[in-house]
Amino acid sequence: PVQRSFVLLKPDAVRRGLVGSVLSRFEAKGLSIVALQLRQVDGELSDQHYAEHVERDFYPPLREFITSGPSIAMIVEGDEAIEVVRALNGATDGRKAAPGTIRGDLSLSNRENLVHGSDSPESAAREIALWFPEHS
Ligand code: CMP
Numbered sequence: 001p002v003q004r005s006f007v008l009l010k011p012d013a014v015r016r017g018l019v020g021s022v023l024s025r026f027e028a029k030g031l032s033i034v035a036l037q038l039r040q041v042d043g044e045l046s047d048q049h050y051a052e053h054v055e056r057d058f059y060p061p062l063r064e065f066i067t068s069g070p071s072i073a074m075i076v077e078g079d080e081a082i083e084v085v086r087a088l089n090g091a092t093d094g095r096k097a098a099p100g101t102i103r104g105d106l107s108l109s110n111r112e113n114l115v116h117g118s119d120s121p122e123s124a125a126r127e128i129a130l131w132f133p134e135h136s
Contacts, residue, residue, distance in 0.1 A: 006127035
């Protein structure tokens with residue numbers, strides 16, 4: 001089925017000048033960009049987006065990182081978009097992600113891993129409502 005996924009190109013992607021390269025991979029795969037916005041994430045939005053992680057040990061530095069500069073927030077659409085985006089992104093830890101994936105090719109970090117994609121239809125609906133209320 002056609003799905004929508006929320007995708008965030010994190011501050012490391014913007015800082016490293018990799019926005020075009022990463023976007024190209026989604027476009028080349030055949031996904032459509034439905035919405036896109038440059039966004040400076042603040043602490044409150046980080047806490048809402050990462051609500052399931054706020055109590056974790058890794059969260060404070062993640063919050064620091066995600067608020068450290070502008071990100072690109074977007075909605076992508078296509079057949080099985082949620083699973084397809086996750087496959088393109090690769091495993092969370094860039095050091096372990098398979099070559100050929102965004103993280104596997106371009107990241108050497110478990111935190112600064114360039115990209116976030118919704119992990120389920122429920123997460124996609126929640127994240128789209130949070131980041132792009134006009135699209136939910
Ligand atoms: P993301 O897909 O945005 O979802 C949660 C994020 O937390 C993840 O990508 C990583 O950026 C970060 N993360 C998850 N696990 C760890 C960890 N063990 N150490 C540091 N950062 C982590």
